[in-house]
Amino acid sequence: MGPENDENQPVKIRTPQIKDGNQIYHLVKKSKPLDINSLYSYLLICTHFDETSAVAEWNNKIIGFISAYINPHQENNLFIWQVAVLPTMRGQGLATQMIEHILHRKETQSIEFIETTVTPTNDASMALFKNIAANLDTNLEKTSFFTRELFGNPHHEEELLLQIGPLNNK
Template sequence: MPADDTTDKKHQDDDLTLRKPESQDGPRVHQLIAECKPLDENSVYCNLLQCTHFADTSVAAELDGDLVGFISGYLPPKQQDTLFVWQVAVHEKARGRGLAKRMLAALLERDEAADVRYIETTITPDNEASWGMFRSFAYERRMPTEEFILFDSRLHFAGQHQDEHLLRIGPFNRDDA
């Protein structure tokens, strides 16, 4: 596939391409997330919005034409220096390649992330894969981290969902990312 303005040119190898998502990726993202437990599934419509409204702060990964990775993120309106990572999905056939960290790095290298100094995400206590990936990403770049409960199980989820811990990485300079 030739690189165009939606492809992250520095993050393309022979069989794996990282690019901005497009509207037609919505159903594929929905299917990918369904196959990546324990991620919370959203509606296809939500995934369409992630692939369109938030394309500049999201990334799709393709392997041999299949969607095998996706990060959805956005810049919170009152925190324009923060990339909030909503979800990270990596299909089992693409695991073990450092894909999640590669997608995150690709996001930070985009012009749209020029002012980003922090990464934030929420993670449930038992999601060891997410904790490991984000902590490793921060450690490799010597970025400080902090953590606290953002959404309490009892208060925000009526006991129907685990606590969501906020992990904050940064501050960092764009050159450090």
């Protein structure tokens, strides 16, 4: 094993653990325009949704995080809730790698569709999910989902539902 601060250490993608909750919370806080949830919710994700979520770790620090779960009403759908990558680590394909890592786990082998919500002006997330659909050689459909009125804040954008699939050759 190399020294703890070895800049050449590879990024490790893995399931989140309860000890990661605090780092994840602070990563999401730095990841505009994501809505920050309570630390408690991130601890729950690390314990209840660990098999369908991922962290990217580099140099003993969490630099990326995806929270996702299997939709209990559509058990062949993986819903990706949040994608966060440390601003200084963006543009390196970490989000794509984390999604691929989740899709290759035994717990997600029955997944036929990926769903997520994205605001219309979030160009980075739109590009990410278009690339995921292209990489998986499948469709991406957009529909209205959470309208602005549902948020009770006239400044909050609507959230479009993106559906990627069907997934054939994960």
